[in-house]
Amino acid sequence: MRFNLGFFLGEAVKNLRLNLLMSITAVTTTFICILVFGLGLLVSAHIQSIIGSVREDVSVEAFMPEASSQEVDSLASKVESWPEVASVTKVSEEQAFAEFKDKYEDQPDLYEDLDQGVFPASVQIQLTDPDNANDVAGRLKQEGFTERNLSYPQQTIDRLNSVTSYVSWGLYGATLLFLVASVLLISNAIRLSIFARRKEIEVMKLVGASDGFVRTPFVFEGLLQAFVGASLAAFAVIWINLLFVDWSHNALPYVPISSGAVNAFSTLILLIVVGVIIGVIGSFLSVTRFLKKI
C-alpha cells in the first residue's frame, strides 16, 4: 500500500479540530513539560557559564619583592614557554601601585602615605586549564618561590571542580526525569483522546484498516500537538532567558551572567525537536497499546 502523506495529515488536522479539548490538553501538557525542561536547560547553561568564567579568572601570581626588572623579564619568558601557560603579564612595582590607587580612588587616605615600593613586582600567569594550577605552582617553587610569594587559589579550584560535577550530574538526572515524565504525561493525554475515540478505532478495524493505517493519523496528531506545545514553550523559554539576563545585569552586577551563555536559536531547535520526538513516541506507544487490546 502506498503511503499517502496528504491523507494522514488531513486526517490528523481534522481530528485536531474535532477533538479540540483533548488537543488543548495534550498541547498544554507538552507546553508545561518542555517549559520545565527548557528552564532546566537555562539554569544549567547559566551555571556552567558562570562556573566557566570564574574558572577562567583563575591565575597564578608570583610576587617578586625587590627583584630587578631583568629578573622579572627572565622569569616571565621562562614561564611563558611552559605548556600549561596561556599568557604571562608582567606587573612592575609602579603598575601595582597604580592599580591599587585606581581600585581605591575614592579612599585616598589608604594610599597617600604609601611608598611606591610597598607593592612588589609580580608575574601573573594565565593558565590554559585551571586544573593545572598546582603543577605550575610546583614548578615555580622549584624556581625558588615560597608558598608566601605565590598566589594560586587552590581551594577555590578544588571546590569549584567538585561543585561543577555535582551540578552537572544533578542537572543530567533532572533532565532525564523530566523527559521520562514528559513521555508519560503526553502518552497519557493521547491515551485519553484515543479512549474517547475507541469506538471509532474499532470501526476502522472492522472496515479492514491495518494497525498502521489506524495509528498513523494519531501519531501525526501527537506530532502536531507536540510541535505546537513545544514551540510555544521554546519561545517562552527564550523570552524568559532574555528577561532574566536583563534583570540580572541590574540586580546581580557582580555575577558574570552573560546572554551568550544560551544560544537562542539552537535552544529553540533543541526544545522543539525534543518535544516533537516525545509527542511521536508518546502517541505511538499509546495507540499501539490500545490496538493490541482489540
Add this chain to the structure above:
Amino acid sequence: MAGSLEGDFESNSEVSDGRQTTRGDVMIRFDNVTKVYGNDTVALERVNLGIDSGEFVFLVGASGSGKSTIVRLILKEMEPSAGSIYVNGTRLSSVPRRRIPRLRRDIGCVFQDFKLLPNKTVAENVAYAMEVTGQKRRTIRTKVPQILDLVGLSGKMEKFPDMLSGGEQQRVSIARAFVSQPPILVADEPTGNLDPTTSVGIMQLLHRINRTGTTVLVATHDREMVDVMRKRVVALEEGRLVRDKVKGAYADEV
C-alpha cells in the same frame, strides 16, 4: 435507483476482475465449530455450515442463539473454541493477527447499530473503506458518488451520520460495506433498529447486491422479512444448528 445497481457494477471490471469467485465454490464453511464464552457459556455447539459463492442466506434464531457469534467468528473478531472456519478458501486459524485487516477487506459488514464514523460525512465514511485499501484518490472520488447514488443517498453526501434517519444511516453502512465489492457481505441484524417499511428497502438493497454475485449472509430475527424473501434459511437454537432449508421461512416445520 432501483435496478441500476447490477448494471453499473457488473460492467465495472476494473475492480471486480479476479475478485469474483464462480458460483458454486464454498465461500464460508464451518466445520464442527464450538464456541464457549468463559468456562460454561456455550454460544455455538458443533456447528457445520457451508455457504456457496453467490448465495443469499438468512441466519435466524432468538437472541442469544448464536447468530452474532457466527458473524464475529467470520470476521475473526475472536477464535472458535473448537473446529475450523474457512472464508473464501482461507482457513481462519492460519491467518496471523497482522493479516486480519486484509481478510476483513474481503468481507463487507453491516451492523444493527450502523457503526459509522461520527466525525466523518457520509461520503467520507464510504471513502474510508477505500482509503483503507490504499485505492487511488481518483478512483475514490468517482466510486463514492456512484455507490451513494445507488443506495439513494446522492443528495446527502456531505451530511454527518447523526443528521440522517436510521434507514439512511444503514444505507450508508451498506454502501461502505459494498464499495470495494467484497466477495462476501455479512449483515448482523441490519433491520434491527428500523421500522418495517424501511426494513423492506434495506432488504431489497441487500438482495440486489446479492444479484451482482456477492455472497450475502444476513443474521436476523425479523420474521416477516425472512418469510417474504423466500431464501435459504439457517436456524439456530441455543447454539445448535436446528434447520437449514432452501427457500425457507422463519418458522418452517422441521
